[in-house]
Amino acid sequence: MPRIVVEVMPKPEILDPQGKAIASALPHLGFQDFSAVRQGKRFELSVDGEVTDEALAQARKAAEEMLSNPVIEDVVDVRVEDA
């Protein structure tokens, strides 16, 4: 069943305490290669049948209006994925 994936990240200028916590813990666990970490959200919206242009447009609208907070977050991707 196809689904629409929506990805939301904190805006670059917004502090991301979860990402910071992960970034500072990684070296202690032996992961030295990363200079920064940011944490965001990934949503999977299931669609019955095929993904129409209408469904994709609805997903883009829902991403902007409901799945993200436009004050502090950016919608970085809306794409169709086969399950």
Next chain:
Amino acid sequence: MPRIVVEVMPKPEILDPQGKAIASALPHLGFQDFSAVRQGKRFELSVDGEVTDEALAQARKAAEEMLSNPVIEDVVDVRVEDA
């Protein structure tokens, strides 16, 4: 600067109350096209310089060991993305 994107989702058999809450709210806001919603996490790991095979291997290991809880979550994607 390139970065590694890690995506983590709740396992299909695990209840996802956040996703369920979104799915039941969507129709009230005029979004009728979606039969189910699941919510997971998206991490961006920044790498200084280019992404080596070593860095990608470290990201895969960190994804399995630290960024996800293997009891309830699956790592669904680890990929390189240009910022």
